[in-house]
Amino acid sequence: MFTIFLACSGPSTDSGLADPPPVTYELGEVVTTLTGRWAPNVVTAPPITVFDWTEYADHGLGVHYEDGSTWVEHDTLVPEFVEGTERRSVAWIWQAADPQLIDEESPIRLSAWDLLYRPQGHLTTQVFEAHVRTAQAISDAVDRPYDFALLAGDLSDGAQKNELQWFLAAMNGGVIDPDSGVPDDPVAGPGNDFNDPFESDGLDAPWYAVAGNHDAMYIGGFSPVTEDIREASQGEDVYEFLTFPNGYRDGSDPAAPVLTEGPTPADDERLVLTMEEYEDLIGPRTFSVLPDPALPLRVIGVNTVNHTIEDVGAGSEGAIDADTLAWLDGELDAADAAGELAIVMTHHRSKDLQRGDTSEDEFVAVLGSHPSVVLHVTGHGHSNVDYTQTQHEHGYFELMLASTLDFPQQSRLIELVDEGNGSMSIYCTNIDHASPEDSLGHLGRSLAAGKHAFPLVGSSPDIEGMWASDVPNQNLLLRVPLSATQQELLSTLDLPAGVTSVDDLPNL
Secondary structure (H helix, E strand, O other): OOOOOOOOOOOOOOOOOOOOOEEEOOOOOOOOOOOOOEEEEOOOOOOOOOOOOOHHHHHHOOOOEEOOOOEEEEOOOOEEEEEEEEOOEEEEEEEEEEOOOOOOOOOOOEEEOOOOOOOOHHHHHHHHHHHHHHHHHHHHHOOOOOOOOEEOOOOOOEEHHHHHHHHHHHHEEEEEEOOOOOOOOOOOOOOOOOOOOEEEOOOOOOEEEEOOOOHHOOOOEEEEOHHHHHHOOOOOOOOOOOOOOEEEOOOOOOOOOOEOOOOOOOOOHHOOHHHHHHHHHHOOOOOEEOOOOOOOOOEEEOOOEEOOOOOOOOOHHHEEHHHHHHHHHHHHHHHHHOOOOOEEEEEOHHEEEEOOOOOOOHHHHOOOOOOEEEEEEEEOOOOOEEEEEEOOOEEEEEEEEOOOOOOOOOOEEEEEOOOOOOOOEEEEEEOOOOOOOHHHHHHHHHHHHHOOOOOOOOOOHHHHHHHHHHHHHHOEEEEEEEOHHHHHHHEEEEEEEOOOHHHOOOHH
């Protein structure tokens, strides 16, 4: 059973307002989770519904600050690991996953369904931009530019053009105006409500993204993108999809309540994109690149979106076709021969490959047959999990990263370090966005944590259990072996001495 938040009518289709001027949101103290982290408050059975977010704080829902923790070492792949005496840093990377930027005023939303309702849904742009700003601040503080950034899919929540444009503005710099339809200013003045425009300075690094199911399907997988859905996304009437409780959020009200009746002001920029249109805007879904031709580090992005939906919701599951798997195998053959290191990025985890031509075992077998693969990074599951793959000749680490949408709203710093003795260390250090406690971004974090107090279908909330399993996977120190070819090639390179993660991050 799900709860539906009902309203009698929608907002006016003509607010008569103009957008206030854009502001630049400031950051608070910039640290990593080595120093401290935001943790969820443990509250059971609050006497309110998930929709009553304005009352969350009154019932103790939200976050508190706790001490951080150092890296958890994993030496399964190098049980006799010895730290090198002349350590050199190979690469310095920022990774994020599942921003799922939401146009909460869109008529095709499913916000009246408590399972899909996110109390922080109207604050996703502020949260993600704060992550980009925090990552850049760390780069500036340690005086080291990122070699590149990785985005593991679900850049948007509804596959809408305006959501993806907000993502691009956050990453590349520009004005983000999270309002859609007509201008709304629910709290008069600039920079003080969820619909106010704001500036992003962007990330000073090249970035690479794979598509996720939310970038390619109706609300993540309930249906393929049809002409009916595309037309509805640009209209003003609430889109009725099967028996699901549809509704959007009122952009003219500071509390952004859910409305189940229209009209909501139409907006052509809400167009739900086809995959071809997504590629025109973001880039290819599958790719193989050397971000720096002078560095033998290859990034391979693999499309795992399932476009064949056999039943409602199946679009959220992963799929890789036989041709793509063969292409991946060939790219890794070439990387092996060249002595390259390879980071494979997919949106879905291996275990999510439940559709298409390729099974989980087949995919893992391909990656595990290549010594070039040192890391497989994923998103989709919205939590931090380490899936170490050791069942084939060449083991590797598969890491799922938390979403910046749902709590704990973390992104990650990754540093590859050549030990100079046949081994490599990979430092993975998670970061919270450094939004001050009186900011919209921090409100988004608090509301995301609060949702964990409400039950999902067939389960009871377990905030303590969730946090206890997530924290050990936030900061990781992975030891991996290097092939003779990789060792020889790395030895010829002029790499920076020392380890940024060790020398600088704890001192932020």
